[in-house]
Amino acid sequence: MSKRIDVSDLNVYYGDFLAVEDVNINLEAKSVTAFIGPSGCGKSTFLRTLNRMHEVIPGARVEGKVLLDGDNLYADGVDPVTVRSQIGMVFQRPNPFPTMSIRDNVLAGVKLNSRRMPKSDADDLVEKSLRGANLWNEVKDRLEKPGSGLSGGQQQRLCIARAIAVSPDVILMDEPCSALDPISTLAIEDLINELKDEYTVVIVTHNMQQAARVSDKTAFFNIAGTGKPGKLIEFADTTTIFNNPGEKSTEDYVSGRFG
């Protein structure tokens, strides 16, 4: 259920502009990895290349290798749809489908692909996914109501439930708590801690305390200046990054001296 990701010599371009340069990183299975760094340093861009979501942006392209348990995502003939069904994603802003009920939102990955599923199986999947996202008790009585009627934090957990309903191997989260209040953030962080028993989780965050709280390993990205490409500066255990970083710029960033 959980796979590791190995990235080697990855460059990301927007047209001719080199956005992220030469990333080498190994993400362990069943672990939480946090990406931190100042805005515009390419964390989110890099995260998107891990399930080929950057291809949605016109002009974005990638050089290098991303191995999912040894299979290169960018090998010839790999269908991005297959990649995305194995590597799910949760976005910065909660984005439940407004035309669908809570139940249909959870089943979206199944229903939109027109896989037939007996009703009892579908009910089980809905309950399992919502329980997995710590949302079941709050919504079990109103599964047929629209998902857009939930609060922001509930919507984000609904999006996580939707992502885990297609049973991916890896879950990518792009600043999942930046639009949420502290209570909802806590709920999501607890959830991330539970998710790592079954999934490989990668999370981009601007909140360093959050990175320290939830992640096993932390990657620090930085940018030399405007127009320069973003780079992976340091990747190590979270405790090392926050207590005893190897690089001067990492120390400056985590201690709040800049950024």
Add this chain to the structure above:
Amino acid sequence: MATLMTERKRSALTRGRLPRYTPYAIAVAAIIISAALLSLVGFNVFGWAVLSAVLFAAGNVTSAAIVEGRRKATDKFATSLVVGAFLVALLPLVSVIWTVLVNGVPGLMAPGFLTTSMNGVTGAVDNAAVKDGTPVLGGVYHALVGSVLITLWATIISVPVGLLTAIYLVEYSAGNRFSKVITFLVDVMTGIPSIVAGLFAAAFFAMILGPGTKTGFVAAVALSVLMIPVVVRSSEEMLKIVPNELREAAYALGVRKWRTIVKVVIPTAISGIASGVTLAIARVIGETAPLLVTAGFATSINMNVFAGWMSSLPTFIYTQIMTPTSPSNADPSTQRAWAAALLLIILVMLLNLGARLVARVFAPKTGR
């Protein structure tokens, strides 16, 4: 030491303000003065209303300028302009509806108007109706059927073409040169005079089926030439406002692009698309010129759009007015024309109401 302040009788905050009854007083004065002025040169109601309104606006602005200061005076001046412009815009609309109602209701109420055609209604029948006072015979059933069928076929042609074009432009083209050409041509098509669309369809079918081919379907093709650009434009706008986040959410679940479009993008935009289509229908159902050259004139019921001439409400109005059934007694024809005009307005109004209903029914649900 704390002192309690009692409320002052005349608040310092309202100093320099006109009392609240001022506008009413000015209105009464304006009405009286304008009546007096007009009685000097000859009284008429329309002039009275206009002069009263002008005097009222001027009095309001002047009194505000004297007592309340420049800002309030400017405010009242702008308010007068806005309200005046609104009334001027409303005037022709109300006038049209009133005229059509007054002239159309008797004809619409005539027995059999909605259920009979003009088949067998000759000049002699109309002459008898005028001379002997027998009821005006003849109706719009054939024209109503023709209008509905022609518009239906035009919709059947236009909606798939227009919607698919819009989907290509928004979802697939990514702003390439081909899409810019399409957008440009669609804009040009929006400006095509309707008679040109009619001539195009007539010439096209004359080429493939022989000259003089006039059927309901030819008319439907002509109308769809007018309808497609409207459908493309409105659908395009609706698809564009679907948030990209929803597409990304679907892609991230491993959903294919075409399924994302069919199951996420279109359902999210469907209320806007549907009301856009309904408004496009309302736009073409009143077209006259293209129907004159493509569907011909018919006085009897024709349910087949693929053969024979077909009547429609606009061409029915046109022929009743231009060539009355009885040249010596045109009144029955005029009455039928007005009634048909009223029917057409009612149809368009129903379509507009339908568009709102459709938009409400399909709109994304909210609720807890």
